[in-house]
Amino acid sequence: DQQVKQNSPSLSVQEGRISILNCDYTNSMFDYFLWYKKYPAEGPTFLISISSIKDKNEDGRFTVFLNKSAKHLSLHIVPSQPGDSAVYFCAARVTGGYQKVTFGTGTKLQVIP
């Protein structure tokens, strides 16, 4: 049972435009959400997170939005750059269960110059 779903396996965006990566979850107990970025032949690296007490968190070009009622979160990248081309994983956990993190299957973003 996939509790964290990334329904778009891939996304292509022109350089300079906005990239929007989506993630849905089913477990209402999740209260902390994370995004990771993974380049080929490398391990995932942490990108940005958001607690369920917030609905937005921003870090430079990256913003994560959380809609708890819809059990949906999204990662916005503005402006998109070719170096952003990577696989992005969404993840979620329950506070205190820091190891019990559930990851999505990833969305491959391609930013076209």
Added chain:
Amino acid sequence: DSGVTQTPKHLITATGQRVTLRCSPRSGDLSVYWYQQSLDQGLQFLIQYYNGEERAKGNILERFSAQQFPDLHSELNLSSLELGDSALYFCASSVAPAGPETQYFGPGTRLLVL
């Protein structure tokens, strides 16, 4: 480069066999974590060691085992391999036990079971 090294990078073996994956954590990191990423699955936490002791267990099969040695490197042993064990196996490390956002991931070992 995260500073975490994993060997081998690729491994091809047959069903029923046993393999060992090796991980060297970043210098100074005491905690090591193993994850599995199967085809069409997200990363799944398998097991964590801290300074040689098992600290947490996730979705690790009984056919799999791990250990952390005094020099802090870790090995993940997979036995009686099945086709479904084909996956990318990541090791991560951190100074102290922590959530994935503060872990440094290695590049992974890609295992193919034929």
